[in-house]
Amino acid sequence: MVREFWLRFRRNRAAVFGVLTLAALSLFSLFAIAFSRYGPFELAADPFKPPSLQHPFGTDDLGRDIFVQSAYGLAITLMVGAATAVLGGLIGIIVGSVSGYFRGALANATTAIIEIFQSLPLFFLVLVIISFFGSSITNTILALGLTLWASTARIQRGQVMTVKNLTFVEMSKLVGEKEYNILIREILPNSVQPSIVNIAYTASIAIVVESGLAFLGLGDPRMMSLGFIIGNARLFFFQAWWMGLLPGILLFLTILSLNLVSDGLNEVLNPRRS
Amino acid sequence: MNDAVLRVEGLSTYYYTDKGVVRAVDGVDLVVGENEVVGVVGESGCGKSTLAASVMRLLQPPAKIVKGSIFFRNVNLLELPEEEMRKIRGKKISMIFQNPASYLNPLLTVEEQMVESMTLHLRISKQEAASRAVNILEKLGISAPDTVIKYYPHQLSGGMKQRVMIGMAISCNPELVLADEPTTALDPTIQVQILEQLLELRKNLGLSMVVITHDLGVAKAICDKIYVMYAGKIVEEGKVGDVFNRPLHPYTYGLLESALSVYEKDRPAKFIDGAPPKLVEEIKGCYFANRCFNKVDRCLIEYPHPSFKNGRKVYCWNPVGD
Amino acid sequence: MSAEYDFKSFLLIKVVRSFVMVFIILTIGFLLIHLAPGDPIEFILGGAGFYTPEFIASVRERFGLDKPIHEKFVIYVLNFLRGELGYSYVFGLPVVEVIAARVPPTLLLMGTQLVLVIVVGSLLGILAASRPHSKLDYLVSSLSVAGISMPIFWLGLLLIFLFSVSLGLFPAQGMTSLRVTGWWEGFLDLLSHLFLPTLTLFLINLGLVTRTVRTSMLEALRSEFVVAARAKGLPERRVLFRHAFRNSLTPLITLIGLQLGWLLSGAVIVETVFAWPGMGRLLFTSIGSRDYPVVMGIFLLVSTAVVVSNLITELLYAYVDPRIRRAK
Numbered sequence: 072m073v074r075e076f077w078l079r080f081r082r083n084r085a086a087v088f089g090v091l092t093l094a095a096l097s098l099f100s101l102f103a104i105a106f107s108r109y110g111p112f113e114l115a116a117d118p119f120k121p122p123s124l125q126h127p128f129g130t131d132d133l134g135r136d137i138f139v140q141s142a143y144g145l146a147i148t149l150m151v152g153a154a155t156a157v158l159g160g161l162i163g164i165i166v167g168s169v170s171g172y173f174r175g176a177l178a179n180a181t182t183a184i185i186e187i188f189q190s191l192p193l194f195f196l197v198l199v200i201i202s203f204f205g206s207s208i209t210n211t212i213l214a215l216g217l218t219l220w221a222s223t224a225r226i227q228r229g230q231v232m233t234v235k236n237l238t239f240v241e242m243s244k245l246v247g248e249k250e251y252n253i254l255i256r257e258i259l260p261n262s263v264q265p266s267i268v269n270i271a272y273t274a275s276i277a278i279v280v281e282s283g284l285a286f287l288g289l290g291d292p293r294m295m296s297l298g299f300i301i302g303n304a305r306l307f308f309f310q311a312w313w314m315g316l317l318p319g320i321l322l323f324l325t326i327l328s329l330n331l332v333s334d335g336l337n338e339v340l341n342p343r344r345s
Numbered sequence: 346m347n348d349a350v351l352r353v354e355g356l357s358t359y360y361y362t363d364k365g366v367v368r369a370v371d372g373v374d375l376v377v378g379e380n381e382v383v384g385v386v387g388e389s390g391c392g393k394s395t396l397a398a399s400v401m402r403l404l405q406p407p408a409k410i411v412k413g414s415i416f417f418r419n420v421n422l423l424e425l426p427e428e429e430m431r432k433i434r435g436k437k438i439s440m441i442f443q444n445p446a447s448y449l450n451p452l453l454t455v456e457e458q459m460v461e462s463m464t465l466h467l468r469i470s471k472q473e474a475a476s477r478a479v480n481i482l483e484k485l486g487i488s489a490p491d492t493v494i495k496y497y498p499h500q501l502s503g504g505m506k507q508r509v510m511i512g513m514a515i516s517c518n519p520e521l522v523l524a525d526e527p528t529t530a531l532d533p534t535i536q537v538q539i540l541e542q543l544l545e546l547r548k549n550l551g552l553s554m555v556v557i558t559h560d561l562g563v564a565k566a567i568c569d570k571i572y573v574m575y576a577g578k579i580v581e582e583g584k585v586g587d588v589f590n591r592p593l594h595p596y597t598y599g600l601l602e603s604a605l606s607v608y609e610k611d612r613p614a615k616f617i618d619g620a621p622p623k624l625v626e627e628i629k630g631c632y633f634a635n636r637c638f639n640k641v642d643r644c645l646i647e648y649p650h651p652s653f654k655n656g657r658k659v660y661c662w663n664p665v666g667d
Numbered sequence: 668m669s670a671e672y673d674f675k676s677f678l679l680i681k682v683v684r685s686f687v688m689v690f691i692i693l694t695i696g697f698l699l700i701h702l703a704p705g706d707p708i709e710f711i712l713g714g715a716g717f718y719t720p721e722f723i724a725s726v727r728e729r730f731g732l733d734k735p736i737h738e739k740f741v742i743y744v745l746n747f748l749r750g751e752l753g754y755s756y757v758f759g760l761p762v763v764e765v766i767a768a769r770v771p772p773t774l775l776l777m778g779t780q781l782v783l784v785i786v787v788g789s790l791l792g793i794l795a796a797s798r799p800h801s802k803l804d805y806l807v808s809s810l811s812v813a814g815i816s817m818p819i820f821w822l823g824l825l826l827i828f829l830f831s832v833s834l835g836l837f838p839a840q841g842m843t844s845l846r847v848t849g850w851w852e853g854f855l856d857l858l859s860h861l862f863l864p865t866l867t868l869f870l871i872n873l874g875l876v877t878r879t880v881r882t883s884m885l886e887a888l889r890s891e892f893v894v895a896a897r898a899k900g901l902p903e904r905r906v907l908f909r910h911a912f913r914n915s916l917t918p919l920i921t922l923i924g925l926q927l928g929w930l931l932s933g934a935v936i937v938e939t940v941f942a943w944p945g946m947g948r949l950l951f952t953s954i955g956s957r958d959y960p961v962v963m964g965i966f967l968l969v970s971t972a973v974v975v976s977n978l979i980t981e982l983l984y985a986y987v988d989p990r991i992r993r994a995k
């Protein structure tokens with residue numbers, strides 16, 4: 072089944088481009104960090120030097136190497152995306168499964184919670200949390216993960232509601248399996264696929280929000296981030312255009328690839344919508 | 346021959362799908378005379394709707410008309426520019442669809458939907474068109490038509506929806522009406538009423554009609570002439586009486602037998618075994634051969650040439666009763 | 668008629684739900700204030716060090732900060748209903764007044780942008796859907812994905828560089844120039860300031876709208892009533908707009924109505940980049956100066972606006988679709 076999935080996915084050229092770009096970006100960031108001679112906050116040369124062989128992305132207002140900064144920033148950006156996707160994905164799958172499988176008060180309560188989180192203005196909520204609790208990378212990931220799970224939960228809920236009425240599930244009920252076992256062993260494996268696919272989407276939103284926060288200066292001050300580099304570049308845009316241009320392209324490519332992958336996965340799962 | 350309203354010659358319409366070419370309509374000839382009602386019968390999937398959509402040129406990709414001509418009053422519709430064709434649709438040739446529930450726009454009132462084609466084709470004002478619409482609905486047996494006309498489709502019963510569809514189809518005084526399974530989606534009692542309406546229209550308006558159906562009872566009740574279609578091809582044609590009293594093609598024979606076994610309880614049930622071929626496959630010989638009780642060796646080798654008999658035509662090497 | 672009665676009860680349910688939603692948002696706000704590290708008075712007064720002890724004591728009293736938690740909550744809700752959101756130490760004004768002054772610029776920016784995006788995005792989406800798999804369709808689809816993936820602040824900077832720094836066509840900062848005389852000149856000045864922030868938001872959201880319309884149009888164009896409309900001989904334009912587009916409006920309404928929060932997030936960043944004196948920029952500066960009451964006030968206001976827009980969305984569904992309006 073995985074094979075067939077891959078065969079169909081492969082036909083979507085944009086999605087394959089997305090996967091390859093993501094891989095390339097990750098490798099770029101890893102190698103650049105491994106071989107860089109400076110740290111991201113380290114003064115490497117004179118300030119405001121345009122791109123050259125020595126400093127491919129140029130240097131910033133303090134003389135830090137933007138190439139190295141971008142490599143670190145990209146790593147952080149990807150990490151925040153991945154961590155949020157996992158955290159939000161887990162919460163979404165758990166809440167969605169509970170809300171889809173059980174009936175009565177528990178289902179109603181969880182469904183209501185999903186709806187509430189779906190209609191909260193997430194970016195603003197995250198801003199308030201960060202502003203009240205302080206900006207650190209952990210706070211950012213927690214704030215994002217704790218808010219970005221509702222769409223996964225809704226998908227999971229729908230899936231579980233369909234799967235739980237299938238014959239093999241009813242069979243195991245008749246045989247007298249425990250509810251808990253049925254949910255874990257029978258229903259989850261047969262329903263999580265679309266929720267996992269939604270992770271690419273969650274990651275892309277997370278990165279958009281994280282880079283926005285960092286741009287506004289609300290990121291972790293001890294961590295380099297693509298949004299932060301561009302935010303810093305904004306102040307010197309008139310004299311040093313390169314400060315924001317190349318990091319921006321990296322950020323754009325990251326989000327674009329995630330969106331393409333997410334589109335591709337969705338198309339494979341429900342071909343009718345394309 | 347020249348006074349035919351519609352003359353379809355050698356028409357082929359294929360669907361170019363991922364899985365192969367579906368030859369849904371494959372070299373079909375068909376003639377509709379003045380004030381004549383022609384039936385096209387055949388099992389589900391044999392290409393009847395595709396045939397009708399081809400005449401209206403309403404096909405969307407992956408469908409494509411690959412061969413043939415469609416003469417309407419001696420004008421080949423397939424050669425008309427789209428803009429000219431558009432002026433014929435709904436005005437000269439109109440269509441009644443199988444499932445009125447999905448062919449009516451759910452967001453527009455009956456009035457809005459009926460009026461728009463009249464103001465377009467007849468160049469009359471909205472008020473005039475609206476009062477015309479009320480008249481038409483009244484003639485079609487809808488009580489309180491001036492209330493009904495303000496309704497949205499979901500407020501109408503199935504029979505009322507189909508009457509509205511029929512009303513729309515005849516509102517611009519067409520010369521030819523294509524009715525694709527006009528009664529299939531309806532309750533039996535409503536079916537009879539709708540059939541009576543169609544007969545009435547034909548008498549009063551001098552319409553020519555093509556009635557597509559898989560219900561032989563419907564065909565028998567209102568048609569003058571019958572075309573039997575199988576796997577994209579016409580296999581037999583003739584006057585209704587002739588075809589029903591003495592079917593020549595084994596497929597027609599089988600259809601009639603299975604229909605009769607439904608209508609008459611004490612008759613032993615008879616159905617045609619097997620399923621029609623997938624139209625993707627390339628087939629040698631007669632398409633029906635694998636299901637035929639009357640086949641001879643030649644049937645598997647060569648597609649039958651037509652044989653003519655008393656103004657009837659059949660594509661079969663070994664017709665029934667010979 | 669009973670149908671109308673049913674619609675009324677449908678409405679009633681939606682309104683009640685909206686109130687519940689606002690209540691929940693208040694709860695979240697309350698919890699955040701009391702869970703955050705530090706004295707809650709900070710989150711109501713901002714820099715408490717700026718005030719006299721007497722004043723702080725009076726605020727403690729008014730917000731019931733010395734009372735048990737449930738009473739505090741009741742007072743908090745009542746204060747919200749009276750429009751008491753605390754005090755901004757930066758502006759020396761009640762939070763409500765500070766925010767209210769910043770709402771019109773945001774409305775102007777969002778409104779202009781939304782109108783443009785809806786009109787142009789719908790047209791592009793309809794055009795792409797009417798010729799699926801054509802070159803135009805691929806172009807529109809590719810540009811949509813690109814637009815959706817573009818970091819909004821980066822696009823803003825690029826546009827400033829192009830239109831402001833290189834071409835010198837449009838101002839990059841603020842909403843008005845200092846020395847302008849006459850209302851016509853003032854109007855032109857406002858428009859030229861509006862251009863870049865609007866363009867940025869427009870380009871970002873255009874992809875979203877185009878994609879949504881394209882998908883729902885493709886769906887609508889597959890439906891049988893569209894075939895019926897063509898069979899009537901209607902011109903293609905009429906088929907597209909009156910029959911197909913009307914039937915594909917729901918996802919567009921959903922996008923605008925339910926994603927208002929997301930659209931406003933873009934405004935926060937754009938207002939910051941272009942120094943547009945709206946609510947978003949206020950939020951940014953308030954976070955910087957730790958003017959917590961303003962931060963919380965904006966959160967509450969935006970959340971409430973989102974709830975209201977969800978409610979309006981439900982009403983619009985009913986307006987567009989008679990089946991909901993007269994639902995059984």
Ligand SMILES: Nc1ncnc2c1ncn2[C@@H]1O[C@H](COP(=O)(O)OP(=O)(O)OP(=O)(O)O)[C@@H](O)[C@H]1O
Nearest residue numbers: 360362367369388389390391392393394395396624
């Ligand atoms: N859009 C399409 N793509 C591919 N194949 C199609 C498409 N529409 C119809 N077909 C195929 O063309 C053949 C003829 O279909 P058509 O709808 O004309 O049959 P029909 O005789 O009207 O059947 P029914 O009685 O079910 O309405 C069928 O085998 C069908 O599978």
Ligand SMILES: [Mg+2]
Nearest residue numbers: 393394395525
């Ligand atoms: Mg059909």
